[in-house]
Amino acid sequence: xxxxxxxxxxxxxxxxxxxxxxxxxxxxxxxxxxxxxxxxxxxxxxxxxxxxxxxxxxxxxxxxxxxxxxxxxxxxxxxxxxxxxxxxxxxxxxxxxxxxxxxxxxxxxxxxxxxxxxxxxxxxxxxxxxxxxxxxxxxxxxxxxxxxxxxxxxxxxxxxxxxxxxxxxxxxxxxxxxxxxxxxxxxxxxxxxxxxxxxxxxxxxxxxxxxxxxxxxxxxxxxxxxxxxxxxxxxxxxxxxxxxxxxxxxxxxxxxxxxxxxxxxxxxxxxxxxxxxxxxxxxxxxxxxxxxxxxxxxxxxxxxxxxxxxxxxxxxxxxxxxxxxxxxxxxxxxxxxxxxxxxxxxxxxxxxxxxxxxxxxxxxxxxxxxxxxxxxxxxxxxxxxxxxxxxxxxxxxxxxxxxxxxxxxxxxxxxxxxxxxxxxxxxxxxxxxxxxxxxxxxxxxxxxxxxxxxxxxxxxxxxxxxxxxxxxxxxxxxxxxxxxxxxxxxxxxxxxxxxxxxxxxxxxxxxxxxxxxxxxxxxxxxxxxxxxxxxxxxxxx
Numbered sequence: 001x002x003x004x005x006x007x008x009x010x011x012x013x014x015x016x017x018x019x020x021x022x023x024x025x026x027x028x029x030x031x032x033x034x035x036x037x038x039x040x041x042x043x044x045x046x047x048x049x050x051x052x053x054x055x056x057x058x059x060x061x062x063x064x065x066x067x068x069x070x071x072x073x074x075x076x077x078x079x080x081x082x083x084x085x086x087x088x089x090x091x092x093x094x095x096x097x098x099x100x101x102x103x104x105x106x107x108x109x110x111x112x113x114x115x116x117x118x119x120x121x122x123x124x125x126x127x128x129x130x131x132x133x134x135x136x137x138x139x140x141x142x143x144x145x146x147x148x149x150x151x152x153x154x155x156x157x158x159x160x161x162x163x164x165x166x167x168x169x170x171x172x173x174x175x176x177x178x179x180x181x182x183x184x185x186x187x188x189x190x191x192x193x194x195x196x197x198x199x200x201x202x203x204x205x206x207x208x209x210x211x212x213x214x215x216x217x218x219x220x221x222x223x224x225x226x227x228x229x230x231x232x233x234x235x236x237x238x239x240x241x242x243x244x245x246x247x248x249x250x251x252x253x254x255x256x257x258x259x260x261x262x263x264x265x266x267x268x269x270x271x272x273x274x275x276x277x278x279x280x281x282x283x284x285x286x287x288x289x290x291x292x293x294x295x296x297x298x299x300x301x302x303x304x305x306x307x308x309x310x311x312x313x314x315x316x317x318x319x320x321x322x323x324x325x326x327x328x329x330x331x332x333x334x335x336x337x338x339x340x341x342x343x344x345x346x347x348x349x350x351x352x353x354x355x356x357x358x359x360x361x362x363x364x365x366x367x368x369x370x371x372x373x374x375x376x377x378x379x380x381x382x383x384x385x386x387x388x389x390x391x392x393x394x395x396x397x398x399x400x401x402x403x404x405x406x407x408x409x410x411x412x413x414x415x416x417x418x419x420x421x422x423x424x425x426x427x428x429x430x431x432x433x434x435x436x437x438x439x440x441x442x443x444x445x446x447x448x449x450x451x452x453x454x455x456x457x458x459x460x461x462x463x464x465x466x467x468x469x470x471x472x473x474x475x476x477x478x479x480x481x482x483x484x485x486x487x488x489x490x491x492x493x494x495x496x497x498x499x500x501x502x503x504x505x506x507x508x509x510x511x512x513x514x515x516x517x518x519x520x521x522x523x524x525x526x527x528x529x530x531x532x533x534x535x536x537x538x539x540x541x
Contacts (some may be wrong), residue, residue: 002290003268003282005047011040013282017290019044022338027055027340028084030348036341055086067095076100082316082353102356103394108363112406113328115374122371123151126158127394129369130307135162139308139320140344141361143331152309154328169293174257175264177202179287182248182280185237190219196237203252205230211505218505238415245272245279245342260295269291282307318358325366328372332384334358355389362390372400374409469519472499477526481535492523499523 006016019041022267026033037045040528049056069075077083079102091097111341116122130138142148155514156163163344169175175201184196194212206227213217221226234242236252268286270279286293310318312325312332318335333356339347362368373381380399387397401407446453459499476495480487489496500516507515529535 001051005044008047009043011044014285016044023048024055025338028086029346030085033306034263058086058089074098078102078478082357102360108173108447110370110404112408113372113400113404114372115372115400115407115409117374119148119373121150122148122326122373123155124324125371126152127155127161128232129324131159131162133322136305136482137320137324137326139318139365140324140326141310141312141315141318142326143313144309144311146327147329149309156307163303164306165299165303169295170287172260172261172295175287176252178249178253178261179280179284180242181252182275185240185278186275186277188237188240190315191216193219200233203233205233213510214450215385216506222505233415236474240275244272245275253508287434312361315358318361318364321366323367324369324371325362326371327374328370330384333386355386358384358386359390469499469503472502473519473522476523480526480530492527493520496523498518
């Protein structure tokens with residue numbers, strides 16, 4: 001829908017999406033949306049209202065008042081003052097229900113706040129609590145858009161604890177890889193092999209790590225690649241501007257990863273469109289920002305039940321007996337941006353509603369744990385602004401000791417401190433001393449530390465420009481001294497050109513002739529040095 005409105009209005013997809021989100025937010029507060037819009041926004045509104053959206057269905061429900069409540073006796077509405085404009089349209093007539101207040105009048109104090117060093121420690125402590133009880137009894141309340149959410153999910157995956165995961169398109173690696181492949185392909189002539197090697201490997205191609213520093217297009221043109229599938233992948237990257245998005249998906253993406261990509265392309269109506277930078281940016285924006293894009297990825301069974309991860313900015317009631325509040329800092333502040341259409345009184349009422357909803361949220365569950373960061377950005381962490389309301393609003397809340405007398409620093413269970421890495425020492429013969437006269441070589445590395453040498457053989461470093469050029473110059477010197485009769489059959493420039501052609505994929509095209517001239521000077525100098533000193537048929541050691 002966003003893309004169709006964008007095409008109808010001629011406006012950028014990002015602008016249209018932002019305006020539609022703003023319109024939907026305004027509909028929560030007022031029915032007279034159009035009067036608050038500018039000229040461009042009004043054009044978006046006119047196109048948007050042509051589609052059968054959820055908001056239009058709710059308006060139709062209010063007008064017709066279908067008798068769905070007639071089959072019930074008494075109807076209770078909890079916290080009517082917190083219902084927005086759209087919610088109230090779904091209610092029965094005011095005389096047909098009982099309004100129940102959201103909160104009682106009893107006093108509540110936070111018993112303890114634990115201050116920890118970083119998000120990972122908070123996540124580990126929260127997940128440790130879930131590990132020691134039934135995961136279905138635990139909820140973790142956090143800022144779902146912040147880094148702590150990733151830390152908590154990683155800890156849950158690491159300990160294999162089930163949790164409820166709402167999978168969205170932006171979480172699908174197949175779509176991420178596809179978009180990244182096209183993005184890199186559009187820069188085919190300027191990227192190096194190292195930037196695409198892992199992606200090509202995920203698409204079942206093969207390029208050796210030692211070619212990482214080579215320019216991709218010059219490496220491909222050199223004919224070094226032999227694997228047919230890898231050649232097809234790189235060829236697709238070379239010709240990317242002549243292909244459609246669907247062609248790239250069909251020719252490069254493995255069959256078991258294509259379905260989600262095809263659904264995305266169909267939804268964005270760009271399957272048959274030729275690949276361009278603007279269209280790619282629209283796709284990336286949609287994946288990252290439009291939350292209801294469809295996909296057919298199946299959520300694993302262990303991610304349909306277990307620990308509940310609740311967003312602190314969109315939750316009030318959390319129906320779990322054990323609640324872990326992770327963060328509690330300024331990232332918990334409920335957003336008041338984009339409400340300029342409200343007058344000062346309405347903005348004040350909205351801020352008050354946010355304060356009360358936060359107050360309700362931090363009292364959920366029967367057992368509660370409050371974990372916060374000790375510092376943020378090198379300074380003492382500041383609590384969420386809504387705590388000022390909870391504390392009566394008389395004094396500003398600038399540190400966690402203002403909301404709770406019992407501040408504990410460190411992890412929640414002291415036995416966790418025993419966890420760590422086991423260290424072991426090797427017995428070393430102190431009487432032995434390694435000779436110091438061994439020249440720099442692989443043997444010296446092995447002699448000084450066999451483990452380091454073996455590790456380097458497992459994790460080989462990429463060949464860089466200086467290493468390759470230096471090795472080839474050294475090879476020419478050996479050849480010139482060992483086989484003078486053969487070497488002198490061609491001038492030094494002949495061998496210099498051979499070396500330059502081998503090293504060409506490592507260098508930018510603009511610098512190719514400069515590098516070729518340098519190599520010619522090196523080869524001429526070697527030839528002159530060998531000739532002037534009457535060196536020949538030297539014995540290699």
